[in-house]
Structures are given as C-alpha cells and as structure tokens.
Amino acid sequence: MKPQRSIGLAGVLLVRACSAQTYQRLGTCPTLGCVFPPDQAEFIAGQFFDIRLEVHAPINGSEANGKQPDEKFTFTIAKRDDTPVPATEYFKLSEPKLERWNFSWYEDLFARDAHKPSIVNVTSKAYRRVALYEPGEYIATLTYNNGTKTEASWLVRDLQEVRKAKNIIMFIGDGMTTNMITAARLIAHKTVNGRYQTKMAMDKFPILGHQMTHSIDTFITDSANSASALYTGHKSTVNCLGVYADSSKDPFDDPKVETIAEMFYRLTGGHVGIVSTAYIADATPAALTAHTRDRGQYGAIVDSFLNGITNYTWTNWTGPDVLFGGGAEQFYDPKLGGKTYQNKDYYNEFAKKGYQIVWNNTALAKAGNDSKTLGIFTVSNMAKWLDRNVYKNNLNQSLSPSGDKKPALDQPGLKEMTIKAIDILTKRSGEKGFFLMSEAASIDKMMHVLDYDRALGELLELDDTVKATIEHLKTLKKFNETLILVTADHGHGFDVMGSVDTKYLAAQNADRKRRNAVGTYEKSGLSQYINTGNLTYTEGVHFPSNWDPRYTLFQGLAADPDRRENYQVHKNGPRVPAVNITSEADYYVNPKDAPDGFVINGTLPVADDQGVHSLTDVPVFAMGPCQESFGGVYNSIDIFFGMAECFGLGRGRPQSSY
Amino acid sequence: MKPQRSIGLAGVLLVRACSAQTYQRLGTCPTLGCVFPPDQAEFIAGQFFDIRLEVHAPINGSEANGKQPDEKFTFTIAKRDDTPVPATEYFKLSEPKLERWNFSWYEDLFARDAHKPSIVNVTSKAYRRVALYEPGEYIATLTYNNGTKTEASWLVRDLQEVRKAKNIIMFIGDGMTTNMITAARLIAHKTVNGRYQTKMAMDKFPILGHQMTHSIDTFITDSANSASALYTGHKSTVNCLGVYADSSKDPFDDPKVETIAEMFYRLTGGHVGIVSTAYIADATPAALTAHTRDRGQYGAIVDSFLNGITNYTWTNWTGPDVLFGGGAEQFYDPKLGGKTYQNKDYYNEFAKKGYQIVWNNTALAKAGNDSKTLGIFTVSNMAKWLDRNVYKNNLNQSLSPSGDKKPALDQPGLKEMTIKAIDILTKRSGEKGFFLMSEAASIDKMMHVLDYDRALGELLELDDTVKATIEHLKTLKKFNETLILVTADHGHGFDVMGSVDTKYLAAQNADRKRRNAVGTYEKSGLSQYINTGNLTYTEGVHFPSNWDPRYTLFQGLAADPDRRENYQVHKNGPRVPAVNITSEADYYVNPKDAPDGFVINGTLPVADDQGVHSLTDVPVFAMGPCQESFGGVYNSIDIFFGMAECFGLGRGRPQSSY
Known part of the structure; x- marks a missing residue:
C-alpha cells in the first residue's frame, strides 16, 4: 500500500x-x-x-x-x-x-x-x-x-500479480467517522462497569487503518470526488465522478480514469453489484461507472450503469448484476413525472437487457438469483432505519418507485439489499468472483441536517448489515475467499460531549437557563438509550431500546446553519434545521424545529441550510485476504490499489480481455 | 489484548x-x-x-x-x-x-x-x-x-510470562484525536496534487488501534480517570487517580489499584521516567504514583512521586529516575509563595534523596546522566511551542521555577525533556530496562480554551518528539528492544470544516456577512500554513511556515461557552474566550478576544468558561516488541494489560521482589 x-x-x-x-x-x-x-x-x-x-x-x-x-x-x-x-x-x-x-x-x-x-x-x-x-x-x-x-x-505501481481474493465487498458509511462509531456503540450496546457486553461488528475486525480523504485541489472533499479516489486511485475535484476536472463547459469531455469495477469486469469477467440507500444516481454508487465532472447529471449516470460510457470509446461494460437503491424518478416514464436520460423509461431499458425489476422488499425476497436484478424502492433517498422501524407514520409520502404517487411502505433496509445482492452475485459469478459496493448513504445525509438520531440509526444498520454479511458468507462457505472492507468516503463534523436532561431543559424559560440541562464529565452519566424503553430486536441485533429517553446525548458540531436544539429525536421525519425567510438565500432557525430548545447561531455562510463535511481521517476496517494491506495511515487512493492488487489486476496487458 | x-x-x-x-x-x-x-x-x-x-x-x-x-x-x-x-x-x-x-x-x-x-x-x-x-x-x-x-x-487475565520489551515509552497526547492529527498534518506537511510529500511520525507507525475512553460510571472521562485506566487496567470515576471512588469524605482512603510504574519497579527493579508539559502534579503524570479520589491534591501528589503511598502499607517506591515538567509552585518554599505538601521545600526533599535539580533548558542539557533528576522549568503549565518559538514576548511573565518571580525564558520543549529522560534512563537502568511516560499536555489545555493554533502546535511538537525519539533510540541501539506507543487519554471535540478568508471577514460590518468568509468543500482550498510565510526549521522538522496566513482553518466545535471567532492565531498568548461579568458564574464573550470576529453563542451551561472533552475513541500508534497487541478496537484498560504482558509482569508471585 x-x-x-x-x-x-x-x-x-x-x-x-x-x-x-x-x-x-x-x-x-x-x-x-x-x-x-x-x-x-x-x-x-x-x-x-x-x-x-x-x-x-x-x-x-x-x-x-x-x-x-x-x-x-x-x-x-x-x-x-x-x-x-x-x-x-x-x-x-x-x-x-x-x-x-x-x-x-x-x-x-x-x-x-x-x-x-x-x-x-x-x-x-x-x-x-x-x-x-x-x-x-x-x-x-x-x-x-x-x-x-x-x-x-x-x-x-509495481504490484503483485497473484489474485488473493475471489470477492471483495466494500461497505461505505457515507461521512462516517470514528466519533460517530463511538456514539453509535454507546446508544446500542450495554456496558457494565465500563465494559461493553457486546461489540460492534466493525470493532471485531482484525485490521484498522485511517485514510486521508482530502481532494486533489482542496482539503475538504465531497462524496463524488472521494468515491472516485477510492474506486480509481485518482483524487480529483469536488463534484467529479471518475474524471479530472478540465476547464471546458462540457461536463462529459473531462479526462477519465478507469474504475475498479470497470477493470475487474474488463480484465477478469468478474461480476459487479451496486447497493445504496441513496437515490442510486447519487455520487457514491455513480462513481463506479459514471465519468463526468458534474455529479448532478443523474439521468446520464443511470444510463452509465447500464451502458457504460457511450460518447467515447472506453472500457467494456454491460451493466452490473445488481443495482439496488432509491431514485425512481430517474427511471420511470417522463409521462409520470420521471426525469430520465433522453426521456426514456429506464425500467424498460433495463428490462430490455434482461434485468428482472423489483420495487419492494417482498418482491426482493422472492426474486430469483439467476437474473441480473434492478431494485428501485422509492423516489429519492430510501426511508431511514428510524422511520422504517420506529416512526413508521413518516413513510406515508407519495414516493412509490412505480411513479404512481402512492407511498413506498415496503422498502428493504441495507441488510436485506446487501444479502440479496450477495446471493445473486454468488449464483451468477461462479468462478469469476464478484465486487460489491454497499453504501449506508444516509449517515451523511442525516448528519447534514443535524438529525443525529437518524444518522446513528443508519450507522447501526450498516453495522448490522456487516454482521449479517459475515454470517451469510460463512453459511455460503465464501467467507475465506472474500475481502471485506468497511470505510467511509469522508468525515462529517460530529462528536458527543455529554448528556442533556431534556425534562429539565423543557422546564426552563430562557436559553441561558436551558443550557444548564447539559451534563458533562461526571454529569454525563451512562447511555439511557439501552437501559430504558421497550424496543426489542432479534437476538444479537443491537439498536437502542429507547430513542426518546429523558437523558439524551449532548452532540453536534460548530459548522452549522442557525438552528434551535432541544437534543431530542425528531419524530416527524428527517430534520429541517434552518429555513429561508427571504427572497435570497438567507437561512434562519426553522421555527417548527425543536421549538422548546435553545437557539445556536450558525457559523456557516447564511446561504447554507445544513452542516458540512470535515477534514478528519476516517477509519478503515479490513477482514479477509489481503487484510494486512489496510493497516496504519494512508491516502484514500491506496484503498483502490490495495483492492486492485488483491484482485490480481496489476498487469493489464494490452490485449487482455476476458 | x-x-x-x-x-x-x-x-x-x-x-x-x-x-x-x-x-x-x-x-x-x-x-x-x-x-x-x-x-x-x-x-x-x-x-x-x-x-x-x-x-x-x-x-x-x-x-x-x-x-x-x-x-x-x-x-x-x-x-x-x-x-x-x-x-x-x-x-x-x-x-x-x-x-x-x-x-x-x-x-x-x-x-x-x-x-x-x-x-x-x-x-x-x-x-x-x-x-x-x-x-x-x-x-x-x-x-x-x-x-x-x-x-x-x-x-x-491469563497472560504470557515472557518479557518481550526491555523498555516501553508511552507518549500521551492529552485530548488528542484523529481529527486533530489530520489538522496538524494539514498545516505542517506539504501536498502536491493530493499527495503528502512528507508524513507525520505517527503516520509511519505499523500498527493502528482505537481505544474507548469512557469512565466506569459516565461516558465522558477526565484525564485523571483515563490515565488511571491506561496505567492500572481499572476504569474509575472522574477525578480519581489510581483508586475507585468510595463515598467517604477522606480523599486518601479510597481503594487503590497498583500502576504499571509501581508493578514494573516492584517486580523487576525497572526504572521509571515521568515527563509532561503540564504542571507535574497534573492528572496524567500524577496517575503513575498517586492514589486519591481528588486530583486536586497537588502537594500530596508531588510527595507521592518521591515517597509513594505513606498512609497505608502499599508497594515499594523510591522515586522515578526522571521527573520533568512545570508546576514549581508545588516545590518551592512556602515563604516564596509555594503551595507544598506539609509546607516543605520539595526541591530540598528531592535533593535529600539524591536528585540533581535543574530549572532551565541549558542546565538540562548539561546535566549528567548518572543521577536521578528533577527538572521543574516554570510555575504552572510549561510555555507552549507557539510562544517559545514564534510569539516569544508572551514568555515575559513571573513564572521562574525558583520562585523568584522572574520570567521562565529558557524552558525546554517536550523533545528536549524526552531525549534527556531517555539518556538518563538508559544510563541508569542498565539491564533492568525502563518505562517512560511523556505527555504533550497542552494539546488538551489549549483545546479547552478554543486556542486551536496552540493546540496543533503542541501536537506537532509531540510528533517531532516521537520522530526524534525513534532516531535517538536507533543511535543508542535501543530501538529494537523498546515498545513505543503514541496515544491519547480521551478525546476533545474538534474538527476542520473548511477555510476562512480572514481579510474578507475583517472587511465586513455584520456577523451574518462575516460568515460569508467561510469556504467549504471546493472553496476550502489548500493549506496556506505551509505554502506561505518564512518560518523555517531544521531539515525534516515540520511546523507551519506561517501561523498567520490570510486563509486560515475553519475549525472548532459546538460544546463551548459564548465566544467570538475571527479564526486567527491568538498572538498575545493562550486564548481566554469567555469572561465572567457577574458575581456568580455567568460567562459571556470576552470583549478582548477576537473583537473583529463574529459572536457564537455557547451551548454549555453558562457557568462554564471553556470547551469540554468528547466521546470519540482515540487512536493508538504502536511500534516495536508486542506492537501487534495494539491493533484493532479495544477498551483503554487493554493498553495496561498489553504493556504489562510485554514487560512480562503477568505472574507476580507473593514473594516476588527485585
């Protein structure tokens, strides 16, 4: 590395x-x-x-x-x-x-x-x-x-040619930092006298690394650029997918670099799966096949999943075995309101290439493992774990993946999508092996809107998915031949500094008095997310038993818009901390958000309505063949080289093709 | 582990x-x-x-x-x-x-x-x-x-009995998180197109781990409790040094646990060194020999360095070979204003036990390596790297270690103290080996007062010390027999989210306009701390060449008192962000601090005047014998067990004594 x-x-x-x-x-x-x-x-x-x-x-x-x-x-x-x-x-x-x-x-x-x-x-x-x-x-x-x-x-780079892993599963917790993992562990795993009685699945990985996430030309990155670094070995500019940014106006003529998915398929015939809880044209999944300096070209990105790059001669590409996520609006017929590439119905386009298409969790579970499968489960981003499991009324929105404006009530979680993806990839890839990217996208999305509960719920769902993946690979007898990586694409400022007595806070009548509800150091106490409440889960599955305890976490960061904090769970769906009250972009506290909390004036430009990414190195957890390549501290691009070497891709000869 | x-x-x-x-x-x-x-x-x-x-x-x-x-x-x-x-x-x-x-x-x-x-x-x-x-x-x-x-x-625990390391050097960056290391790297190491041209010494360590720092009874810790966990394998309560907290009023009757320093000395006759940039009675050095539930018992703590525990039968202890730091007020004669244990002159007490005593960097360099050595270089905490090296006028305070009220101008840095400690310990310990704890205390102290520049300067000095230590051990041919650990005792909320155009900020006339000086993502740019300015250092030593660039870091956290931020270096010495303007504790923005910045109202109780610790797991960098024991994710107490096993202390028989 x-x-x-x-x-x-x-x-x-x-x-x-x-x-x-x-x-x-x-x-x-x-x-x-x-x-x-x-x-x-x-x-x-x-x-x-x-x-x-x-x-x-x-x-x-x-x-x-x-x-x-x-x-x-x-x-x-x-x-x-x-x-x-x-x-x-x-x-x-x-x-x-x-x-x-x-x-x-x-x-x-x-x-x-x-x-x-x-x-x-x-x-x-x-x-x-x-x-x-x-x-x-x-x-x-x-x-x-x-x-x-x-x-x-x-x-x-002079890399070894011997392929060591048959499969690689790369989990990306978007924006996930060590600070967030620590907080998620606190709210979902019990301690007795300072000892955790159970561990996060990530905590059990044998190898830990830190990767540096900075852009090539700025020290803070976005998800497009950082995913491209992880997949191509080339750092680039904010908003770029698989290209270096040139100065021309055309977003599709920038100089491209081949991705791990493209190389693996072209050189070995290996099979590829893409899973995300975001709309599937979002940056982290997009960066596997798209090449554009504008991550906002959603329609073209969806076309690239299926057809690869069509405006220039490029690499062989015939579509992934598995494409699961949200973002139905880039698929369904424009007559229904779809916003698709060249006004095509992309469900049809995928079906024409032999894909089976599923729109809900029930159909996903029943789908056969022989066919290429497109699973699109909602308009926009998928529902959050907290809303699917605790505050279910929030699912009543017109987000059906068919475009019929009904609710998308039967959405799978990251775990169900990932396990099904593994089943299909295992069945279809045979001796060729597979590469699967599975993204917990809304860790970052919920951090952006300061909705820490939902963000930590997504992180715990990722951890639960990692745990289920390891167990499933062992059942399939594929564990020993599969490298599993769990990492992030960039940091997002967040930490926990103590607890908040929300009952006391609500009983005070002035902001400065409300702040006395905050307990630090010896007044922080222990997590009440697991020692109170009555939510229960399958044995071995770790989520809070109570998302709304009296004593909550004192958490957050300083790079935010104006907002009001009562440090309680946002039960009515993802948070909107700041709203625009003028004709220009000039965001103030959302009067409907945490009305009984205290106001914190923001530090971001007043045109910003949400929090931002941060600098911090992010962790890399590695288990399986080549795991030792991922210890210590290194650049994000080294993850690409580590994966490529583990797949034996280090000697692509001019004539090679599977 | x-x-x-x-x-x-x-x-x-x-x-x-x-x-x-x-x-x-x-x-x-x-x-x-x-x-x-x-x-x-x-x-x-x-x-x-x-x-x-x-x-x-x-x-x-x-x-x-x-x-x-x-x-x-x-x-x-x-x-x-x-x-x-x-x-x-x-x-x-x-x-x-x-x-x-x-x-x-x-x-x-x-x-x-x-x-x-x-x-x-x-x-x-x-x-x-x-x-x-x-x-x-x-x-x-x-x-x-x-x-x-x-x-x-x-x-x-059932541990191996074979001693694998002759020496252990444990560096503690107080409050140091991965976020801070990332920021320090950014301001002191050059990049070209996204590649760092040099690395932090820590970045080169082969093994990386994360330790969980929570207290036994609360999830946020302080330095006393966390240092005790690292040294004894027992998590305890905030403010406790080497004891569990009982409910009695006497701070000296709480149940004790033996420390790594005490066991190493008692069981093997190994030699011990203690170095800190804090006043030496501060929690992190104190926890090696003191046993009290009240970390504020400074006089008794200093006595424990020399005489061990005297109110009960306890372990053998005859004083460390090396004790270097600040805090002269706990040593010099009470007639000069000293605040000492039983009103004794502790310079005399140490001298009576054969210690040579040094008060400045010149004397430290000249001191022989044969004698036990007490080096006390200032009243209170030692001067910060930034003041010793850049803003030197700030050293003109009445802090002489002799108690004569003159300035303490000739203070060593952590590097000078650590290298001298190694020389003395190597000379004196012979075949017995040594344990050295070296603390960069003011990373945390400067984070507490939101003085990010000074905090990162202390972190860079720690890294420079680690680098010099490795080189010095190689010169002494002691490198292969020495386990080096670099870790922290707890986190402290901090991250970097972008850059600030301080020239633009200063030219605006309203807080909401000033916030537009903040640049995030593609507007963050690259570090100007190294690409501008004219400060230079010895080849291979990495500090910013300019601490006062136009474009600074947009950094901080949310767990703070009211304060005003202009995101510039505090040239007149460590920052005082908030002041008390009433007879009760009720802190508001310090009108003298960053007067041209914008106000950010705090989130902490208004009686708090500074920032607080955070939850995050902290990194552990390991190199040398037993390094493999320190990879992955584990509890802070596991560091004690890892060190004790590496020293072969795992079988203390009833009669054993060196």
Whole structure:
C-alpha cells in the first residue's frame, strides 16, 4: 500500500499561486500549462485513462499575460531516463484536434462581490483511452509558449500479480467517522462497569487503518470526488465522478480514469453489484461507472450503469448484476413525472437487457438469483432505519418507485439489499468472483441536517448489515475467499460531549437557563438509550431500546446553519434545521424545529441550510485476504490499489480481455 | 489484548437505577451494597489492590428504606465453582474495623435547584493491599441486610510470562484525536496534487488501534480517570487517580489499584521516567504514583512521586529516575509563595534523596546522566511551542521555577525533556530496562480554551518528539528492544470544516456577512500554513511556515461557552474566550478576544468558561516488541494489560521482589 516513488523532483518545480484559495483558476494547474492526469498521479498497469492538455491565456486579473493561448504546444512521454517521444507515437494514436474555449473565475471573495471575473482563453487537446503497461516512473511533458514546460511524473505501481481474493465487498458509511462509531456503540450496546457486553461488528475486525480523504485541489472533499479516489486511485475535484476536472463547459469531455469495477469486469469477467440507500444516481454508487465532472447529471449516470460510457470509446461494460437503491424518478416514464436520460423509461431499458425489476422488499425476497436484478424502492433517498422501524407514520409520502404517487411502505433496509445482492452475485459469478459496493448513504445525509438520531440509526444498520454479511458468507462457505472492507468516503463534523436532561431543559424559560440541562464529565452519566424503553430486536441485533429517553446525548458540531436544539429525536421525519425567510438565500432557525430548545447561531455562510463535511481521517476496517494491506495511515487512493492488487489486476496487458 | 472472560452472569444481575444520570448516588454501585473493585474488574496476577465494601441506607429520596446501614455484612471470595471463604481467611488478614459515615447527593437537577439533597448513611470496611495470584475468574460476594447479595466477578487475565520489551515509552497526547492529527498534518506537511510529500511520525507507525475512553460510571472521562485506566487496567470515576471512588469524605482512603510504574519497579527493579508539559502534579503524570479520589491534591501528589503511598502499607517506591515538567509552585518554599505538601521545600526533599535539580533548558542539557533528576522549568503549565518559538514576548511573565518571580525564558520543549529522560534512563537502568511516560499536555489545555493554533502546535511538537525519539533510540541501539506507543487519554471535540478568508471577514460590518468568509468543500482550498510565510526549521522538522496566513482553518466545535471567532492565531498568548461579568458564574464573550470576529453563542451551561472533552475513541500508534497487541478496537484498560504482558509482569508471585 506504500507508494514506491522517490519524492518526485518534478513536484518541487510546481509553486502554487497563493492567491487562489476560495476559488482557483483550475485545480491541479498552478501554472498556465495543464497536464491531466497531473504530476504525481499513480496508475495500475493497464488502467485506462484519458489525457487532457490545456494552455491558459488569462486576459485580465493577476495572471494576465496579454497572449493568445499557444496553438502549437507539444506533448511527449517517456519512462524516466528514456528519450521522450511524442505521445501520438508512444500511444500509437493520431494527433487529436485542437480545441478552444474560454472560461471565467473569481480571484477571491472581493472580486466576486464586485462582479469582476477573470477571463481565460484556452487551447486544448485530449488523448483518449490510453494506458501504461510497465511499472515504473514516466515523465509526461507539455511544452508551450516557446519552451515553457509543465512536467508530470506518473507512477505505475509495481504490484503483485497473484489474485488473493475471489470477492471483495466494500461497505461505505457515507461521512462516517470514528466519533460517530463511538456514539453509535454507546446508544446500542450495554456496558457494565465500563465494559461493553457486546461489540460492534466493525470493532471485531482484525485490521484498522485511517485514510486521508482530502481532494486533489482542496482539503475538504465531497462524496463524488472521494468515491472516485477510492474506486480509481485518482483524487480529483469536488463534484467529479471518475474524471479530472478540465476547464471546458462540457461536463462529459473531462479526462477519465478507469474504475475498479470497470477493470475487474474488463480484465477478469468478474461480476459487479451496486447497493445504496441513496437515490442510486447519487455520487457514491455513480462513481463506479459514471465519468463526468458534474455529479448532478443523474439521468446520464443511470444510463452509465447500464451502458457504460457511450460518447467515447472506453472500457467494456454491460451493466452490473445488481443495482439496488432509491431514485425512481430517474427511471420511470417522463409521462409520470420521471426525469430520465433522453426521456426514456429506464425500467424498460433495463428490462430490455434482461434485468428482472423489483420495487419492494417482498418482491426482493422472492426474486430469483439467476437474473441480473434492478431494485428501485422509492423516489429519492430510501426511508431511514428510524422511520422504517420506529416512526413508521413518516413513510406515508407519495414516493412509490412505480411513479404512481402512492407511498413506498415496503422498502428493504441495507441488510436485506446487501444479502440479496450477495446471493445473486454468488449464483451468477461462479468462478469469476464478484465486487460489491454497499453504501449506508444516509449517515451523511442525516448528519447534514443535524438529525443525529437518524444518522446513528443508519450507522447501526450498516453495522448490522456487516454482521449479517459475515454470517451469510460463512453459511455460503465464501467467507475465506472474500475481502471485506468497511470505510467511509469522508468525515462529517460530529462528536458527543455529554448528556442533556431534556425534562429539565423543557422546564426552563430562557436559553441561558436551558443550557444548564447539559451534563458533562461526571454529569454525563451512562447511555439511557439501552437501559430504558421497550424496543426489542432479534437476538444479537443491537439498536437502542429507547430513542426518546429523558437523558439524551449532548452532540453536534460548530459548522452549522442557525438552528434551535432541544437534543431530542425528531419524530416527524428527517430534520429541517434552518429555513429561508427571504427572497435570497438567507437561512434562519426553522421555527417548527425543536421549538422548546435553545437557539445556536450558525457559523456557516447564511446561504447554507445544513452542516458540512470535515477534514478528519476516517477509519478503515479490513477482514479477509489481503487484510494486512489496510493497516496504519494512508491516502484514500491506496484503498483502490490495495483492492486492485488483491484482485490480481496489476498487469493489464494490452490485449487482455476476458 | 482480548479479555478471556465468558460474559459474566454476575453482571446481568445488576440493574442500574435509571433515575441517576446527571448525578449518581455512587458510581458502579447501583444497589445498596457496594463492592470495590466492582463486578467485571480485571487484574494482572499479583497486582496489588484494596477492597472497599459499603452498605448504604438512604434516609430520604427515591431509595429511602427507613433502615440503619447493616453493621454485620459479610464478604467472601472464591474462584468460580470453589467454595466461598471469608476474605480475611482468603487473604490471611485480620478483620478490618467497621467505619461509618454519611454523604448526600442530588437525584437530579430539579432536586439541586430546590436544594433537596438525599442523605445516605453508610457502614463500611476496607481490606488493604491484597492480590490474586492465579489467572481465572473469582466471585466476590457481599452479603448484607439479612441475605441481600452484591456479587462481583473478578478476572485475573491469563497472560504470557515472557518479557518481550526491555523498555516501553508511552507518549500521551492529552485530548488528542484523529481529527486533530489530520489538522496538524494539514498545516505542517506539504501536498502536491493530493499527495503528502512528507508524513507525520505517527503516520509511519505499523500498527493502528482505537481505544474507548469512557469512565466506569459516565461516558465522558477526565484525564485523571483515563490515565488511571491506561496505567492500572481499572476504569474509575472522574477525578480519581489510581483508586475507585468510595463515598467517604477522606480523599486518601479510597481503594487503590497498583500502576504499571509501581508493578514494573516492584517486580523487576525497572526504572521509571515521568515527563509532561503540564504542571507535574497534573492528572496524567500524577496517575503513575498517586492514589486519591481528588486530583486536586497537588502537594500530596508531588510527595507521592518521591515517597509513594505513606498512609497505608502499599508497594515499594523510591522515586522515578526522571521527573520533568512545570508546576514549581508545588516545590518551592512556602515563604516564596509555594503551595507544598506539609509546607516543605520539595526541591530540598528531592535533593535529600539524591536528585540533581535543574530549572532551565541549558542546565538540562548539561546535566549528567548518572543521577536521578528533577527538572521543574516554570510555575504552572510549561510555555507552549507557539510562544517559545514564534510569539516569544508572551514568555515575559513571573513564572521562574525558583520562585523568584522572574520570567521562565529558557524552558525546554517536550523533545528536549524526552531525549534527556531517555539518556538518563538508559544510563541508569542498565539491564533492568525502563518505562517512560511523556505527555504533550497542552494539546488538551489549549483545546479547552478554543486556542486551536496552540493546540496543533503542541501536537506537532509531540510528533517531532516521537520522530526524534525513534532516531535517538536507533543511535543508542535501543530501538529494537523498546515498545513505543503514541496515544491519547480521551478525546476533545474538534474538527476542520473548511477555510476562512480572514481579510474578507475583517472587511465586513455584520456577523451574518462575516460568515460569508467561510469556504467549504471546493472553496476550502489548500493549506496556506505551509505554502506561505518564512518560518523555517531544521531539515525534516515540520511546523507551519506561517501561523498567520490570510486563509486560515475553519475549525472548532459546538460544546463551548459564548465566544467570538475571527479564526486567527491568538498572538498575545493562550486564548481566554469567555469572561465572567457577574458575581456568580455567568460567562459571556470576552470583549478582548477576537473583537473583529463574529459572536457564537455557547451551548454549555453558562457557568462554564471553556470547551469540554468528547466521546470519540482515540487512536493508538504502536511500534516495536508486542506492537501487534495494539491493533484493532479495544477498551483503554487493554493498553495496561498489553504493556504489562510485554514487560512480562503477568505472574507476580507473593514473594516476588527485585
């Protein structure tokens, strides 16, 4: 998992323009000549990627150089210490056509307020679907403006070729941090005198690691960019799925990098499953097959699940065996209100390719394991564990996956989807093996709206799913050949600092008095989520027995909109902490949210209505073949390389195909 | 590191009184008969401990039983399935005398506001300095009130006897979380296109674990209690050092448990070193030798460093080889204003026992390595890295360790103290080996006052110390025989969520506009703490080159007093975020703190003036002999057992002594 590169000299040549912070002219391109993939990019041998070159001519602003962008730039490539040759020769491609465009950006917030954008003219070329097949360091050189050079050092990692895992199951708890796992353990597992009597499934994993989640060009990431890093080994820019962000307006022409799912399928014929509790076009599932700089292209993302990339020659792709989640509005007929790609009915499109289609938990359970299966269970995000199991009235919304506006009452949980996915993948993949990504998406979604109870419920459902997965793999006799990873894509600020006596809080008549209901240190006490109440579960399943105890958790973070806190469960469905009371985006406390709580003014820009992601390294729990590759502290991209090596994908030869 | 106990049936018998949360009658004693150590306590074979029994008779409140406390309670002990025998017979002790007292507590905040305490009469006995020598499960049974029983299952862990490490160096970053390590890395290590060009020393450790820090009777801990768990294998109550909290008024009669330092010295003659950047009587160093339920007994704590426990027969102790830190006021003559134990001059007391005494960094460097050494470098806590290295004017305070009211300008850092400690311990311990605890105390202290820059500076100094320690051990050829652990005692809520354009913030004229200076996600940019500025360090030493960049970190947490944030470095010394403006404790924004920032109202009780600890599991980095024992997720007490097993302390026979 450790890069084998000596610290690149090429990197030292780059001096970032320090003024670009809130905004950047173009991430990873501090000079006026841009190479994507940029300096210090790393690859698996044979991994497909595109190259994008850009030459920038800023016509105003601090970098204005009074020039038109160079049309005669050149680009060479060579292994370090070899003689550089033109990329067309190296990759046996004809010369790409020259492209031109311009774009604008703000140098800082003052420029934004003054409506003074900086304009940049651009010349560009793109080399599509190339690969490097020999391990080692390569130097890619863009020469522009009469001899100015941008050098990129690219490393093809030297990995073992032996496949060690037949299957990989990658669980992603979106936004899940160690702080949240600690809180979830507290509310769902009993202690006696400081000893937990049971453990989280994650706690029992033999190997623990930390991964760094930062973007390539900013230190806080989003789920698109972070999922792409985990799946491709390439960090990129916020909102990007499987591409580096170029400066063109087209969201579908950015330089692509091949994903673990695409490589596994192309090189070994392995089978792929995708499961999420989000709308299925959301970033974390999307990043397995989509390649766009705009994660909001939901219709095209759904098409990519089925058909792969169609605007350029790319990798083989014929659809996953399993695609389970929400987001029916990207599938059903636009006549019913669907918002689909090219106005097609995507249930039909999937059915035409042989998929069985299921719309509820009952049908999911009954579905055969022989066919490719599309399971779409609701419009938008799937119902939360807390609403499916405790506050069931909240399911009465017009979210039926068929588009008939009825409620989607019979939704499966992450566990039911994941176990069924394993059954189908096991049956269909045979000796080829499978890769399954299963995402607990609403940990993050509920943290965003400060709805900590629902977020922790989703985390506990993830843990319950991990536990059931291990048991199921053992029953199927597939446990020993399956690598299981449980990790997150990024952090989200959250911690627990004590308890709140909600009865006392409600009895006070002023905010400053209400704060005295908070108990810290020796006044925090023990969890009342498990020692009170009467909710019960199957033996060995751990959730709170009471979500609404008198003494709740004193929890939260500082990167929030204005809100009011009473530290109680939000029984009427996911929380809306702040509302817009003006014609412009200017969010204040939602008067309907926690009306008996105390107001906390936010710290985020007033145009923000919810909390944000955080910097923290996130944990990685590993069990199975290659588990030892995932201990210690490393970059998120190393997870891609660890999985690819475990699958023996490290030697994709030019002619290889299953 | 995994307990070998089957889940104790005894534990299931205990049903905690649910009303006790903000306050508890007595932690770990949910019934009216109390046994300390309580149910599920674990021990090393031969580890000394005291037993305290209490019978409670509440005379009012919800538990009032109209009885006088039983005077004729009995206490038996046996290995599970053996015949119980009286403890006096089992331990060959005469019957302890019966003690009596009463105490009061509040059932909840309403009772507190109404000034209605509940009174409890108590009878009690204590058995002093006993030990269990055979691995296995023991049942200790208190029988009271005509047959009511409190059963405690005690486990002596079955550990390997072979000593694997000659030395252990335990670094404690007080309050240090993964979130803070991530932030420290960001401000001190360069990235190029998403790749860190250098790593933290901690990041290079081969083994990563997470430890759970909760107290025995509350889920949030303090440093006394958590350090005791790390050093003794026994979780306890907030404010306790090396004891379980009983209900008596005397802070020195609580039942003790032997520490790793005491056992290592008593059983092997190993040498001990204690280093901290706090006043040396502070909880984390104190917990190695002190045994009191009140961490505020500073004078007695200093005496315990030198003389051990003197009010009861206890373990052999003749003082550590090395004691380095602040807190001169507990040493110098009371005539100069010292606040010492029994009004003695503790510089004299240490000198009489053969200690050389040093008061500044110059003397520390020159001191010989043959003698036991006391190094006290300032009144109160030691100066912070940021003030010693960047804002040096802040050292001009009357803090000289001699008590002469001059400034303490020549203070060593954690690195200088730790390296000197290693030199002395190596020289003096010879074949016996050593145990060194080195604490970066002000990570937590500066987090408490929301002074994030200073906190991260202390964390970076810890990392620099770890790096220097590894190099120094290699030079001394002691690296392969030394287990190095880097961990924390508890979490403290903190995360980084983006960046702040402080220039833009300062130019706005309203709080809601100032918040627009915050940049999240793609607007967070990259760290300007390392890409700007002109501070430079020795090759390989990583600290920010600029602590005062235009774009700073958007950081903090929600468990705070009222405060004003401008997200800039506090140049005039450690921050004071809130001040008391009334005769009662009622804290508001400090008008002198960040006057150009925006106000954030606090969430803590208004009597609190600073931030608080948090729940999160904290990381453990391990390198050296036995490193594999410290991977995965476990309880904090498991660190004690891991260290004790690595030192081969797992078979303390009755007669053993070095």
